[in-house]
Amino acid sequence: MRIVVDRDLCDGHGMCEAMAHEYFELDDDDVMRVLVESPPESERAKVHAAVQSCPALALSLQD
Structure with a gap:
């Protein structure tokens, strides 16, 4: 899993x-x-919840 940010x-x-x-x-x-x-x-689970909490939808997870 990798955290991806759309800056x-x-x-x-x-x-x-x-x-x-x-x-x-x-x-x-x-x-x-x-x-x-x-x-x-x-x-x-913790990281997924944090990613999902982004109101700007700037975060995602890649496997």
């Missing part, structure tokens, strides 16, 4: 960071960074 869609809401701060981080300019691009399979 053109990301509005910096921070929902992903709030749900999975180990994998997502907003910097001081509200630009989202993926901290771990390929999280372990054991974290799939």
Whole structure:
């Protein structure tokens, strides 16, 4: 599994960071960074929930 970000869609809401701060981080300019691009399979449910929480639909998961 790999986290994919569409930077053109990301509005910096921070929902992903709030749900999975180990994998997502907003910097001081509200630009989202993926901290771990390929999280372990054991974290799939948590990362999937964070991706689904994005109101801008800027995140997806690829297998």
